[in-house]
Amino acid sequence: MKIAVIADPHFHDINHRQGVGVGAGAAMRTLADTAASTRVFNESFHATRALLDDIVRRGIFLVIVAGDLTDDGQQSTMAAATALLDDYSRRFGLRFVATPGNHDLYAIHGRHQSKRYLNTDGSHTLVTSDPAMQQGGSVERIVSDEMYCGGYGTAIPALGAYGFFRRDGDLHWECPFGTDDRLELRSFEIVSADGQTIRRMIDASFLVEPVEGMWLLSIDANVFEPRDGELDPALEKSYHDSTDAGWNSMLRNKGFVLDWMKDVAARAKASGKRLIAFSHYPVIDPLNGTSTDEARLLNDTSFLRRTPNPEVSRVAAATGIKLHFSGHLHINDTAVFRDGDDFLVNIAVPSMVGFPPAYKIVEFDGERLDVETITIADVPCYDAAFAHYRIEAARDGVSAAVTEATSHADFLSRHLTEMVRHRYLPKEWPQDLARLVPQLTLGDLDAFAATSRPLSVEDAGAVIGSAQDEAGTMAALALFEVIVDWYRLRKGREVALDFIDPARIAAYRLTAQRYAAGSWPQGSLQDRFGSFMRMMMDWLDSQPSRDFSVDLATGEVTSRDHLGRTVRRQTGAA
Known part of the structure; x- marks a missing residue:
């Protein structure tokens, strides 16, 4: 049986401008915002469909979503994204199993979101859930509750069909708190660094057996640690954002999840279950040993801030989990960590809204896992927003060179060029x-x-x-x-x-x-x-990163290079 692993769809509904009613006008994000972001926005609408269509054509029915299904967790966006997945489930029998990403929810109470949408003349309208948000350079401001990003209490029920709760037909389901799937029973105490602020937070991790012999372990690696001295639990600023924290904060705040992972791995081995673990964040340094050089050259980058430290990888490898898929960084990478007899392989999955547009297909063959990387270069209607971009660019007197792209992949490659010009060089x-x-x-x-x-x-x-x-x-x-x-x-x-x-x-x-x-x-x-x-x-x-095999008994990663020679990556960070 083959399984598709996708990450970071960041789905945005280009047909619904929040706050003005369903179908009441296009909801194209601005080219300026796209050029300044590490991901593209409008293109996700057709790219997600192209991704799912490719999975359907290959006859795959089980799909892992490694977080960030939605653009930014807005209520209307969440509804549109889940409606899309549910449609593919009804029409083609796809079964989705997901983990929450940092863009899908925020702590318990959620947070405000504000986005700029293009008007037909190239100007933009600000749509926000925050009544205090200033209009800025937009010609109009619309305040709408639809823009609000929910917390655990609303986001997890919205994503509930994707493994977060027990489903009829599942052969097994559990979470770190037992076999009761009620959300109110899946909470823990999280404490600020100074020990003065204590919050009840939900952990949405779960283990599900959707088909005989296959255990899928969804790890909620979002950590919303209270800030020292912030007493209002409803404010965004009261928490450290999970975006940079990732697994580095898991050791300090969610040790119970790691204990549970160790128990799951032991039971999977004893009962002969095939186990795939996944979370939104990498659990091994995704720079594969180049962190020192990156720090020497660039000092502080988002990659370095989001890099798991060796102790995190050591503890994760000690759980007995051998294989982990991640998203978040929108990169294609395979990393191996070894510590004595313990090892862990982290496979980072790219996104369809960042270069390169790709996903992974995995298939078990005894003790070997075969991994194939599928690049989706061509997306129907990839240029749906281009006419709008050109009008905006002409109005603002800026380049619209990205609209000369000949495919979705070419657009993302050109978008990366603009990111280097306007974001990475001046900021990193x-x-x-x-x-x-x-x-x-x-x-x-x-x-x-x-x-x-x-x-x-x-x-x-x-x-x-x-x-x-x-x-x-x-x-x-x-x-x-x-x-x-x-x-x-x-x-x-x-x-x-x-x-x-x-x-x-x-x-x-x-x-x-x-x-x-x-x-x-x-x-x-x-x-x-x-x-x-x-x-x-x-x-x-240094590594095979496209198509390769993982020996789950030894941790050896093997592939063929362009000359047909065997390439092995036996060691990683240690």
């Missing part, structure tokens, strides 16, 4: 490097590596342009384009090679070799770009 990169990058080429990077004396950013001007641009080389390639490819590889690993000219990859390898052959003081320009090239090579070479 040190200011001195961000200012320097537009002046540089790949040839300049080579020239830095060929310079024996340590360079500072201020010294770079004397070297820029000194590289020989030989015919047939990539020396004139703008460093900005190299950085975009770096992010493509960071997010897509092997899948990204479908979107990068092989000649570029060959040139990057030569540049990386030049940096690997040298040694410079930490903090020098060569040292910083050396980190950059080391990470690129690690993402190119």
Whole structure:
């Protein structure tokens, strides 16, 4: 039996503008908001359908959803997203088993949401659930309860059909609190760091056996820890957002879930059940050993903030859970953690609204799990919002180059380019490097590596342009384009090679070799770009990430490279 694993659909209903009645006008989000986000919005409407249609065509009926089904948990969006899944269940017999993501709910009481929607003339209207939200640059403001993101008490019942409660036909169902599925019985105490504030919080984890011999363990890794001194339980600011916390906060606040995981793993092994665990957040460092280099180059990034520390991975591996799927980061990655005889394999699943658009298919073969990564490049009506984007861009005097995309995957690749330009370079990169990058080429990077004396950013001007641009080389390639490819590889690993000219990859390898052959003081320009090239090579070479097998007895990950050679990843973080 094959199982589809999808993550982060972030479904947004483009046909219903919240607050103005069902069917009362298109609900297209602005291009400006899309360009500034790590995900696209309007395109999720058709991309989610294309994803589900592909699953149906392959004859798969069991689908794991690793969190963030919805755009931002808005009441009307939740209703539209669940209606879509329910429709595929009725028409095609799909069975969905989900875990909640940080965009699906917020703590107990929920939180306000505010979104800007395009008007026909390119202006935008603000729709918000918060009466105190200012109108800003929007031509109109609409206050609507439909925009409110619910807490556990409303979001989990809305998602209830996806394993959160017992269903007729399930062979087994339980949660960390026992076999009673009533939500009011599935709560625990969570305490602020100073020990002064105590809240009752719900944990929505569950174990279900939908078909004979298959145990699916949904782990609610959302943690909403109260902030010191915040006494109003209904305010968003009263909690630490789960977005960056993830599994790092699980050890401190949800030890009972880890104890339960260990018990589940032991019982699964004793009874011969096949066990797949999944949560929204990765439980192993998704940067696969490049965290030190990323910290050296970029200091503080969202990836680093969301990286599980080694102790988290060690404790998770000690539970006996061998296999874990995650979402959240919108990346394609496979990581292995070992600690003595314990091991854990984390398979990070991409999103259809971020580069690269893909999902996973898994199939058991004895003690082996075969994993296939399916890229969905073509989505019908992928350009449904493009005409609106062009009107907005013309009104605001900005580029609409992303609307020249020839497919959904091409659009996401172009969107990533704009993210690098408007988000990653100005917000993640040190200011001195961000200012320097537009002046540089790949040839300049080579020239830095060929310079024996340590360079500072201020010294770079004397070297820029000194590289020989030989015919047939990539020396004139703008460093900005190299950085975009770096992010493509960071997010897509092997899948990204479908979107990068092989000649570029060959040139990057030569540049990386030049940096690997040298040694410079930490903090020098060569040292910083050396980190950059080391990470690129690690993402190119260190792991099978598209189609592979996992030996669940040993933790060995095996695949075939493009030459048909066996590639193994036996060790990861330790």
